[in-house]
Amino acid sequence: MYTEKLLDLFKNPKHNGRIIGADAVGEAGNMSCGDILKIYLKLDGEKIVDAKFQTLGCPAAIAAAEVTCSLAIGKNINNVDRITNKDVLNMLGDVPPSKVHCSILAEQVIKDALKDYKKRQAALEKQKKK
Secondary structure, three states: OOOHHHHHHHHOOOOEOOOOOOOEEEEEEEOOOOEEEEEEEEEEOOEEEEEEEEEEOOHHHHHHHHHHHHHHOOOEHHHHHHOOHHHHHHHHOOOOHHHOHHHHHHHHHHHHHHHHHHHHHHHHHHHHOO
């Protein structure tokens, strides 16, 4: 059912975990299958220098989260929402049709992290004006 590449990403994730003091956090879930994904981003200026994930999900969800972290590192936070489910699928290779939703979840979580970052930045700007 799963390719060797997907299984390797599932069994050997490099970005599994949490970043204490993350600069942006995104969360997304799929109620129909029960997958939940959380991503943590650490920045240096506006450049993403580290990304970690926590997930409750199947091997495809874990592999998609791993790939999403890899794709995010090195990107400017303001451009991270350009990561799409197609990018994730391209990195994963052949994914069973019933598991494509995991790549969509990955795209959603990265967009949620960008939304969180922008919210934090707006709060900082508001605080500076006081």
